[in-house]
Amino acid sequence: MSPRYVWARQLTAFAVLLAIWDTAGRAGLLNPMYLPSPSQIGAALVDLFGSGRIWTHLEATFTAALVGLALGIGAGILLGVLGALVPLIAELLAPVMTLLNAIPRVILAPLFVIWLGIGIASKVALAFILVAVLIFFTVFSGIRQVDRRLVERVVTLGGGRWALVRHVYLPSVAAWVMGNLKVAVGFAFTGAVVGEFVAASRGLGYLLSFAQSTYNSALMLALVLLIMVVVLAIFAIAGRLEKYLLRWN
């Protein structure tokens, strides 16, 4: 089999599966309460966009995820750099970060709702904490592994502390962060959606929770599909960005 047509074979298999699933649904073999047919899921999607009520939810989730992502990357870099450069900060931060890394951080969601309310702040906080811990460890361990030879190269070319930061440390940090950007994007959306699922009045997570409470499987699967598409689209953008910024690699 030619490896060139992998995608064609995958697509065919997927279409066949969908056809069987849809036919079984139409023939009444599947209970739509548990497993709605693809056409019902499609109808739910069309309804979400057709009625226009999806936009406010998409906006809420995107805002929470992207703000949490940006703040988390910023804080992760800052703490990672400080931790790597100031031993006292490393001493104090390391156990906290290790604990935060050891637990599934989404379990903090109910706590954030109590602290910050059911508005967007609690979702931003959850996305933030998921991303910040990841980026902290990336940067913290990365800085300690900066290639000594590059440092010596810049020093022997006459570079001082600032030149080292600008030409060696910052590009290294950028490379590690970019290498983890996709994971961070995934984490940010996880944080936003889980936060909304716990308690919210808007957002894809809120819609999921609503669909669950009304036993609306078609809506739930439509939302899962939508979240997949959204995250894949962001992955594609992050991938492009990574490819451009790491083009030297």
Place this chain on the structure above:
Amino acid sequence: MLEGASLAVEDGQFVSLVGPSGSGKSSLLRAVIGLQQPLRGTVEREVPPSDVAILFQDDALLPWKTARDNVALGLTLNGMRHRQALEQADLWLDRLGLSGLGDRFPRHLSGGQRKRVALAQVLARGPKLLLMDEPFASLDAIVRARIIQDVASLVERGRISVLLVTHDLEEAISLSDHIYLLSRGPRAHVSRDYSVPLPRPRDPVRARVHAAFAPVYEKIWNDLSHEVDRRP
């Protein structure tokens, strides 16, 4: 560890340092350029630190900068304007036979090309003293011979003093005016030194078949073998 190394590099002279592994050759170079402090004693340099350059065994170019930017970095760090530094960088890339490769990142260059970029980077700064720590060890024979030819002619023309550390005796003789032999460590020291009576200007590849080459080689090789065999 190296103990009591006393050697001098005269203006415009090409000096090599050969000796068994672990005799502290690299440490000596690192001390001269200030990457490492000698435990005792001093390094006397008549040239300011900005006139000293070092070429390491690995090329250690910044992977996120293009060949041109890597060369220009050595100039901007010493206060040259960015635009002028880029022009100079292109000039030096041309001189080292890398015309048209300025936009490539180190990863997309061959080992020999990277070595040439590193050379352009240090030579562009117009050093008076060039230190080299086994700079050609990782290259294959033909690439190596051609780079050595270019280095020899560039330092000869620029009247740059060179201190080369190498394991390769033929390389040392064909390039140098003077050679220091280090004894085996621990407590290594300069055990002997030799003048190389080969004429200048000199092509280091052809120098190997010059009548004066073999006697020097024979003499240093005997002393070097003796050092390697000596029980510490």
